[in-house]
Amino acid sequence: MAHHFNAPCDQSGESCPLALASKSGQRERILHLHHTPKGEEYVNIELIPLLNAKGEQAYFVEKMESLRLTKGQPAVQKLIGRAPAFKRMLELVARVGPSEANVLLLGESGTGKELVACAVHESSLRAHSPLVVVECASLTDTLFESELFGHERGAFTGASSSKAGLVEAASGGTLFLDEVGDIPLPMQVKLLRLLENGTYRRVGSTQLRRSDVRIISATHRDLQAMVKERSFREDLYFRLSTFPIHLPSLRERSDDIPLISHALLSKLAPKRNLTVSKEALDTLQEHAFPGNVRELRNVLERSTLLCDGTVIEKEHIKQALGSILSAGTPANSEKSDEIKNLPLLELSKGQSLLQIEEEAFRVQLQAHRGTRSQLAEKLGISERSLYRKLRAFGYR
Numbered sequence: 001m002a003h004h005f006n007a008p009c010d011q012s013g014e015s016c017p018l019a020l021a022s023k024s025g026q027r028e029r030i031l032h033l034h035h036t037p038k039g040e041e042y043v044n045i046e047l048i049p050l051l052n053a054k055g056e057q058a059y060f061v062e063k064m065e066s067l068r069l070t071k072g073q074p075a076v077q078k079l080i081g082r083a084p085a086f087k088r089m090l091e092l093v094a095r096v097g098p099s100e101a102n103v104l105l106l107g108e109s110g111t112g113k114e115l116v117a118c119a120v121h122e123s124s125l126r127a128h129s130p131l132v133v134v135e136c137a138s139l140t141d142t143l144f145e146s147e148l149f150g151h152e153r154g155a156f157t158g159a160s161s162s163k164a165g166l167v168e169a170a171s172g173g174t175l176f177l178d179e180v181g182d183i184p185l186p187m188q189v190k191l192l193r194l195l196e197n198g199t200y201r202r203v204g205s206t207q208l209r210r211s212d213v214r215i216i217s218a219t220h221r222d223l224q225a226m227v228k229e230r231s232f233r234e235d236l237y238f239r240l241s242t243f244p245i246h247l248p249s250l251r252e253r254s255d256d257i258p259l260i261s262h263a264l265l266s267k268l269a270p271k272r273n274l275t276v277s278k279e280a281l282d283t284l285q286e287h288a289f290p291g292n293v294r295e296l297r298n299v300l301e302r303s304t305l306l307c308d309g310t311v312i313e314k315e316h317i318k319q320a321l322g323s324i325l326s327a328g329t330p331a332n333s334e335k336s337d338e339i340k341n342l343p344l345l346e347l348s349k350g351q352s353l354l355q356i357e358e359e360a361f362r363v364q365l366q367a368h369r370g371t372r373s374q375l376a377e378k379l380g381i382s383e384r385s386l387y388r389k390l391r392a393f394g395y396r
């Protein structure tokens, strides 16, 4: 069978489109993972019941369609996972992709929001036009407007020529607003106008311009709470969240860890044919992974360096995890000495974890002499998370 089960799909943990359509008596659509001569691919299956003269279900029309492929390796195929929570998420992606609805991706850092945004764009009718990513967290208030909407020559000091904004660059395609919760309030009004009327003005111009973009936005923040505390406009929230999709954390789909680990290892060390022992996988599955797939990737990368053979063992994983966890469980004595020599932070009584993080962050920031991307790498976080922290701790 295309889905590689010995029994029908509904007896193998998947929903059966035929069973659903015969029960509901109406059109049903579902996403299945099929094994084809080209490899595994996600297929949209649509079942439509046809009635006979007596109004009884007599036939079913079945339509199968691969998720649209537009690039060498489409984003949806880079998204690895089979766990029920992950499949439910992918099903929503397949459902909303071909529509024009604005999508809001909600999920912790490292859960794959950018990959999902690409998958939505690639499965849309806009797939052959650009997908333009706007890192909202990295833009200051003034930069935000000119980056997004462009500016005219002389609009501000340094504007020696006019420049098109990202909205214009995305025309006909998709604008991905990453970390949309970080958009400053005055800019939220301008974004709202773009969403409501499809119009905007370049900085320094009175001319109203039109734009045809679909908006996908993403955030790890609780936007509803931000609306309640009035730091995010309610009208904008409703416009952006026509179709919200929750991206499951790795904790919610720890069954996927073996599969993702295997795929990541073949990319991290393509020539080494590495496998992960059962005990090592158990250790990975017990870990909470606050940094989700990005963190798993880092842990595995470290493990490949710690392992000389072809099997990554529990000890390698523990050591790799130990170097990102607190000094509590040093993996070896050398490490323990290294940790002992670290400067101790003076903690005052009642200091919150956030204050401790802020203090540690400040120390690292002041000592750092390289680029921001090097600092992010050193801290084991994404550059976007670094910008978020800089903003949260008031450095910009």
Ligand SMILES: Nc1ncnc2c1ncn2[C@@H]1O[C@H](COP(=O)(O)OP(=O)(O)OP(=O)(O)O)[C@@H](O)[C@H]1O
Residues within 6 Å of the ligand: 078, 079, 080, 081, 107, 108, 109, 110, 111, 112, 113, 114, 115, 116, 220, 260, 293, 294, 297, 382, 384, 385
């Ligand atoms: N399901 C997945 N399968 C394979 N790789 C994944 C998956 N989800 C995320 N990744 C990988 O994890 C890393 C982080 O993904 P991505 O940048 O899309 O996350 P994010 O949610 O946008 O994180 P952040 O908000 O911190 O930027 C990337 O290297 C991505 O390729």
